Amino acid sequence: MLSGRTVVLGVTGSIAAYKIANLASSLVKKGANVHVIMTKNATNFINPITFETLTGNKCLVDTFDRNFEFSVEHVSLAKQADIFMVAPASANVIGKIANGIADDMLTTTIMACKCHKIISPAMNTNMFENPIVQSNIQKLKDYGYEIIEPASGYLACGDVGAGKMPEPAVLESYIMREIAMEKDMKGKKVLITAGPTMEKIDPVRFISNHSTGKMGYALAKIAMLRGAEVTLVTGKTSIPKPDFVKVVNVQSAKEMFEAVDKEFDTQDIVIMSAAVADYRPKEVATEKIKKKDGEAAIELERTEDILATMAARKKNQFVCGFSMETENMIENSKAKLEKKNLDMICANNLKVEGAGFGTDTNVVTLISKNWIKELPMKSKEGVAKDILDVIV
Numbered sequence: 001m002l003s004g005r006t007v008v009l010g011v012t013g014s015i016a017a018y019k020i021a022n023l024a025s026s027l028v029k030k031g032a033n034v035h036v037i038m039t040k041n042a043t044n045f046i047n048p049i050t051f052e053t054l055t056g057n058k059c060l061v062d063t064f065d066r067n068f069e070f071s072v073e074h075v076s077l078a079k080q081a082d083i084f085m086v087a088p089a090s091a092n093v094i095g096k097i098a099n100g101i102a103d104d105m106l107t108t109t110i111m112a113c114k115c116h117k118i119i120s121p122a123m124n125t126n127m128f129e130n131p132i133v134q135s136n137i138q139k140l141k142d143y144g145y146e147i148i149e150p151a152s153g154y155l156a157c158g159d160v161g162a163g164k165m166p167e168p169a170v171l172e173s174y175i176m177r178e179i180a181m182e183k184d185m186k187g188k189k190v191l192i193t194a195g196p197t198m199e200k201i202d203p204v205r206f207i208s209n210h211s212t213g214k215m216g217y218a219l220a221k222i223a224m225l226r227g228a229e230v231t232l233v234t235g236k237t238s239i240p241k242p243d244f245v246k247v248v249n250v251q252s253a254k255e256m257f258e259a260v261d262k263e264f265d266t267q268d269i270v271i272m273s274a275a276v277a278d279y280r281p282k283e284v285a286t287e288k289i290k291k292k293d294g295e296a297a298i299e300l301e302r303t304e305d306i307l308a309t310m311a312a313r314k315k316n317q318f319v320c321g322f323s324m325e326t327e328n329m330i331e332n333s334k335a336k337l338e339k340k341n342l343d344m345i346c347a348n349n350l351k352v353e354g355a356g357f358g359t360d361t362n363v364v365t366l367i368s369k370n371w372i373k374e375l376p377m378k379s380k381e382g383v384a385k386d387i388l389d390v391i392v
Ligand code: CTP
Pocket: 253, 272, 273, 274, 275, 276, 277, 278, 303, 304, 305, 306, 307, 308, 320, 321, 322, 323, 324, 325, 336
């Protein structure tokens, strides 16, 4: 996802510096060309050789290193960089960058950089709350630097409070959001539903289905990486929520209906990938249902068809549904496309291996009024990318 991209990581003197080895390694695995610049103090916490081994690039520390062409190194790296992240960023380095001081390799290079710059402050709570540090952070924000709010928790100095550098996975998600994909969905509002709905029968039981939410979550992640403003309305799932996405948690079809209803009119694209239970008990029993003659007596009613109701009132929205079929996939899906007034339907044949619920892959056929496009088996993220390519 990051091949052809250059990431510069600036590491300063804080105990959290050792965690950047994981970040550098993970970025390299994703195909990025990673360069690490350390302050002298940072070398007290982690050895430059660690980064050199992980990235295959020389780790830069001193502006006046005589072993390479120091005079142009910072400028050429600054030109190459697609993103520059300083993590952990000490109060000292934040102060220097904010006030135009460039007295080492890190501060000199970042000053010459025109790409997006992200700063992840990490320090003792009292230092972080110091008004001078806060004012420097504000100054950086005003100059267009992105600041990652430090997490709160137990700090290495023994204090508890704000000042912790977020975990490497969080730092990576900021980098990914910025450079993983072209921003061809910038300015678009996208609403995606995902996961199963759950209809209560009594305090113990419920009706649901096997949906894991993976397809919808992949769509939300890819749309976010392409620059869209994404709202994800999700039933209960066990997979991690995508970053930088507004998540609305729901359980029943009724709750999902209400959440979609609230957002629908302001959206540009609506993709309904949730597996909505078609039936719910007419009444939820307040006590555990007792079996009568060995048979549990529950009367069912249909849930509201969220997609059809919404699509009936669409104005400029592009509305896309999913269909799960076990036979006559194309005909049944085409019928749903017409009946529900959709712009596109993504048809799954549950009998095909690698398609449907629970798998990491999917096999989908895209159907619109005038054309049919069969996609090969791909990862769910790959399928999400293809679906969004067509919509865009
Ligand atoms: N859908 C919905 N509300 C429901 C049922 C389905 O919004 N109560 C949406 C699904 O999220 C999906 C599309 O409608 O995008 C088609 O769902 P599917 O279950 O394949 O079709 P149904 O209309 O439920 O028909 P059937 O289950 O009988 O095939």
